[in-house]
Amino acid sequence: xxxxxxxxxxxxxxxxxxxxxxxxxxxxxxxxxxxxxxxxxxxxxxxxxxxxxxxxxxxxxxxxxxxxxxxxxxxxxxxxxxxxxxxxxxxxxxxxxxxxxxxxxxxxxxxxxxxxxxxxxxxxxxxxxxxxxxxxxxxxxxxxxxxxxxxxxxxxxxxxxxxxxxxxxxxxxxxxxxxxxxxxxxxxxxxxxxxxxxxxxxxxxxxxxxxxxxxxxxxxxxxxxxxxxxxxxxxxxxxxxxxxxxxxxxxxxxxxxxxxxxxxxxxxxxxxxxxxxxxxxxxxxxxxxxxxxxxxxxxxxxxxxxxxxxxxxxxxxxxxxxxxxxxxxxxxxxxxxxxxxxxxxxxxxxxxxxxxxxxxxxxxxxxxxxxxxxxxxxxxxxxxxxxxxxxxxxxxxxxxxxxxxxxxxxxxxxxxxxxxxxxxxxxxxxxxxxxxxxxxxxxxxxxxxxxxxxxxxxxxxxxxxxxxxxxxxxx
Amino acid sequence: xxxxxxxxxxxxxxxxxxxxxxxxxxxxxxxxxxxxxxxxxxxxxxxxxxxxxxxxxxxxxxxxxxxxxxxxxxxxxxxxxxxxxxxxxxxxxxxxxxxxxxxxxxxxxxxxxxxxxxxxxxxxxxxxxxxxxxxxxxxxxxxxxxxxxxxxxxxxxxxxxxxxxxxxxxxxxxxxxxxxxxxxxxxxxxxxxxxxxxxxxxxxxxxxxxxxxxxxxxxxxxxxxxxxxxxxxxxxxxxxxxxxxxxxxxxxxxxxxxxxxxxxxxxxxxxxxxxxxxxxxxxxxxxxxxxxxxxxxxxxxxxxxxxxxxxxxxxxxxxxxxxxxxxxxxxxxx
Numbered sequence: 001x002x003x004x005x006x007x008x009x010x011x012x013x014x015x016x017x018x019x020x021x022x023x024x025x026x027x028x029x030x031x032x033x034x035x036x037x038x039x040x041x042x043x044x045x046x047x048x049x050x051x052x053x054x055x056x057x058x059x060x061x062x063x064x065x066x067x068x069x070x071x072x073x074x075x076x077x078x079x080x081x082x083x084x085x086x087x088x089x090x091x092x093x094x095x096x097x098x099x100x101x102x103x104x105x106x107x108x109x110x111x112x113x114x115x116x117x118x119x120x121x122x123x124x125x126x127x128x129x130x131x132x133x134x135x136x137x138x139x140x141x142x143x144x145x146x147x148x149x150x151x152x153x154x155x156x157x158x159x160x161x162x163x164x165x166x167x168x169x170x171x172x173x174x175x176x177x178x179x180x181x182x183x184x185x186x187x188x189x190x191x192x193x194x195x196x197x198x199x200x201x202x203x204x205x206x207x208x209x210x211x212x213x214x215x216x217x218x219x220x221x222x223x224x225x226x227x228x229x230x231x232x233x234x235x236x237x238x239x240x241x242x243x244x245x246x247x248x249x250x251x252x253x254x255x256x257x258x259x260x261x262x263x264x265x266x267x268x269x270x271x272x273x274x275x276x277x278x279x280x281x282x283x284x285x286x287x288x289x290x291x292x293x294x295x296x297x298x299x300x301x302x303x304x305x306x307x308x309x310x311x312x313x314x315x316x317x318x319x320x321x322x323x324x325x326x327x328x329x330x331x332x333x334x335x336x337x338x339x340x341x342x343x344x345x346x347x348x349x350x351x352x353x354x355x356x357x358x359x360x361x362x363x364x365x366x367x368x369x370x371x372x373x374x375x376x377x378x379x380x381x382x383x384x385x386x387x388x389x390x391x392x393x394x395x396x397x398x399x400x401x402x403x404x405x406x407x408x409x410x411x412x413x414x415x416x417x418x419x420x421x422x423x424x425x426x427x428x429x430x431x432x433x434x435x436x437x438x439x440x441x442x443x444x445x446x447x448x449x450x451x452x453x454x455x456x457x458x459x460x461x462x463x464x465x466x467x468x469x470x471x472x473x474x475x
Numbered sequence: 476x477x478x479x480x481x482x483x484x485x486x487x488x489x490x491x492x493x494x495x496x497x498x499x500x501x502x503x504x505x506x507x508x509x510x511x512x513x514x515x516x517x518x519x520x521x522x523x524x525x526x527x528x529x530x531x532x533x534x535x536x537x538x539x540x541x542x543x544x545x546x547x548x549x550x551x552x553x554x555x556x557x558x559x560x561x562x563x564x565x566x567x568x569x570x571x572x573x574x575x576x577x578x579x580x581x582x583x584x585x586x587x588x589x590x591x592x593x594x595x596x597x598x599x600x601x602x603x604x605x606x607x608x609x610x611x612x613x614x615x616x617x618x619x620x621x622x623x624x625x626x627x628x629x630x631x632x633x634x635x636x637x638x639x640x641x642x643x644x645x646x647x648x649x650x651x652x653x654x655x656x657x658x659x660x661x662x663x664x665x666x667x668x669x670x671x672x673x674x675x676x677x678x679x680x681x682x683x684x685x686x687x688x689x690x691x692x693x694x695x696x697x698x699x700x701x702x703x704x705x706x707x708x709x710x711x712x713x714x715x716x717x718x719x720x721x722x723x724x725x726x727x728x729x730x731x732x733x734x735x736x737x738x739x740x741x742x743x744x745x746x747x748x749x750x751x752x753x754x755x756x757x758x759x760x761x762x763x764x765x766x767x768x769x770x771x772x773x774x775x776x777x778x779x780x781x782x783x784x785x786x787x788x789x790x791x792x793x794x795x796x797x798x799x800x801x802x803x804x805x806x807x808x809x
Contacts, residue, residue: 040511041503043602046601046602048600050600050602051512075529075538077528079597080548081528081542084538084542085541085655129537130537130540131540135652157541157655160543160599161540161543162599163503240725240779240782250781293725293777293778294777295750295779296750415512417513418513449531450543450546451518452518453497453498453518456490456493456518456520457494460493462624464622465622465624
């Protein structure tokens with residue numbers, strides 16, 4: 001039985017101690033930020049938090065217990081690259097947590113316990129610009145002075161980052177000062193360099209290609225009609241035309257192929273057949289229609305008939321390839337003719353028109369027709385993406401979070417991507433409403449300086465032969 | 476014995492091994508089964524120079540996080556002789572040089588060695604680990620064959636079986652709260668590779684290019700050969716690109732009389748090539764040649780007017796490349 005004439009801790013004394021501690025923390029402490037974890041997805045049985053989000057950050061004063069530096073082993077080189085094994089022990093006021101942070105956390109969806117600091121939550125430590133994860137909360141140190149505990153001791157380790165969403169709205173936490181938003185793409189020295197990202201090449205403004213017809217010709221090949229598609233081709237055969245008379249010029253054509261037809265002659269759907277002949281030069285000076293033959297390509301049997309005529313369109317030169325084409329534009333000939341010419345445009349991977357081939361050189365032109373090439377059917381990109389905003393693919397519905405944006409090269413880097421974006425769709429920023437069309441995608445985790453995936457792949461391309469596949473070794 | 480050579484076989488096998496795992500990705504789904512994020516798992520060869528790792532992975536000293544996960548690293552950990560795949564060491568094989576088709580190279584049989592590899596996978600959570608492991612294991616039953624161009628100069632491609640030997644799992648989830656959980660799986664593999672010795676060049680002079688057979692009659696004292704046959708290889712296609720003339724009309728696959736621009740340079744009873752087809756010239760009448768189509772096992776095909784006609788001459792015989800088909804000159808009797 002305790003001596004009843006002594007008071008072993010009255011509420012007033014306890015409050016005094018708590019106040020003194022609070023005051024000390026405010027004098028000697030550091031302002032850290034407390035980031036409560038929101039549990040987005042949790043697995044049962046093999047119990048794990050699959051997805052977490054950190055969308056709130058509350059400043060609180062904390063005393064650094066390990067005043068002579070971080071604890072543990074520091075920087076080590078492991079099998080998995082460099083690891084920072086820094087620990088940090090912080091002391092925060094119990095009262096301050098309960099009356100301040102605890103009340104705010106209650107309103108957060110998908111949070112868990114609110115009455116105490118909890119393991120798994122993050123602490124942003126501003127002096128090192130680092131994120132720590134609380135791994136243990138000690139509540140009985142010092143041990144019941146005046147029958148009460150006044151502090152929490154938080155043992156923290158540096159955060160292991162995967163794909164957690166850190167979007168607190170506090171700039172230097174989300175984006176450790178690097179995403180300056182000037183769109184020059186130099187924002188790569190912070191935490192984001194550690195995230196798995198996908199690089200999207202967007203298109204700003206496309207320009208329309210132009211082309212012109214060299215001349216109107218007589219006795220040239222108007223078009224080629226396929227009389228037998230042949231079969232068994234693995235690549236387009238060369239197209240040969242009989243030589244023109246000396247004063248003329250022999251036509252030049254390319255075979256276009258079709259695949260996927262299966263019949264008795266050709267049971268292999270991967271083999272190709274000749275579908276048509278496009279002319280890069282219709283020739284001129286023929287007096288009788290030239291013979292057409294198909295040489296090479298691995299198959300045989302294709303046959304075609306050429307038709308000649310006067311007043312046909314000659315060679316077409318692309319005067320300006322334009323830019324921003326995702327699909328072949330349509331080509332229209334404007335001029336007076338008995339039969340109008342028709343042509344197909346070819347585009348390069350970078351999106352400009354490289355060549356125009358005639359499918360029909362027309363008939364009866366007396367004046368050189370104008371060529372109209374359709375404009376690249378893309379949205380003219382506008383706006384500036386904002387760091388960490390969600391962008392959505394207009395067709396695929398895939399979303400990602402903006403990590404980097406370079407307005408000059410139109411390269412957008414996004415993380416936490418939910419699938420595959422489709423080239424040609426618009427990438428729309430949720431907050432900024434910035435919209436650009438997507439040209440190409442590069443799944444790239446080289447921002448993680450550890451990864452060598454691309455290097456390995458490039459080196460292996462030279463030495464590996466995947467053409468010989470062992471039919472028994474595959475699942 | 477100790478001349479310098481280095482085929483980079485071990486390095487190539489390491490790179491080949493690495494490729495197997497560089498396309499693995501994991502997906503995370505939210506409660507309503509929508510994909511939340513897709514992560515392509517970073518892979519690297521573990522051993523590295525310490526300073527380089529520090530410079531590349533920590534350009535700014537204040538690393539904001541400990542590490543990003545998941546990660547995979549692989550490592551070459553052992554090399555042992557495999558006697559089960561041994562072949563006679565005196566056996567050689569000849570092959571034409573990849574860069575210069577006329578040179579013939581000789582190399583002794585390689586020595587079979589097993590390279591042992593470790594693939595380490597570190598994940599933050601079990602779910603990621605199970606996704607990765609499930610994408611790897613079905614390919615190894617228990618081996619997966621990789622075709623690697625081991626010796627580039629001779630184009631020697633070998634199937635290297637990569638055998639999954641065992642998997643060890645480490646999950647330090649127990650203990651006090653001050654230690655970190657480490658979730659690491661280690662997969663051990665054996666790659667059955669071959670190590671080649673030096674490749675000697677100029678082995679072409681050792682190839683028999685003429686066979687002579689002599690018959691001797693009479694008693695055993697007689698030394699003069701009464702009858703001698705000899706045969707030499709002749710080219711079955713044109714090597715020196717000697718264009719004699721051009722076709723003056725389109726020809727079908729069945730035509731045996733073909734008209735050329737100028738038949739002066741085409742001897743009768745010789746072979747010519749048009750595109751990929753070889754033809755035998757049986758008769759010549761002005762500029763019209765009577766030919767046997769599809770000679771030397773080539774395929775008769777239509778040819779377009781203006782196509783070059785190349786002659787096969789004795790100059791081509793000297794250019795037959797190693798590994799090519801060739802004919803025989805027939806017997807010359809003396």
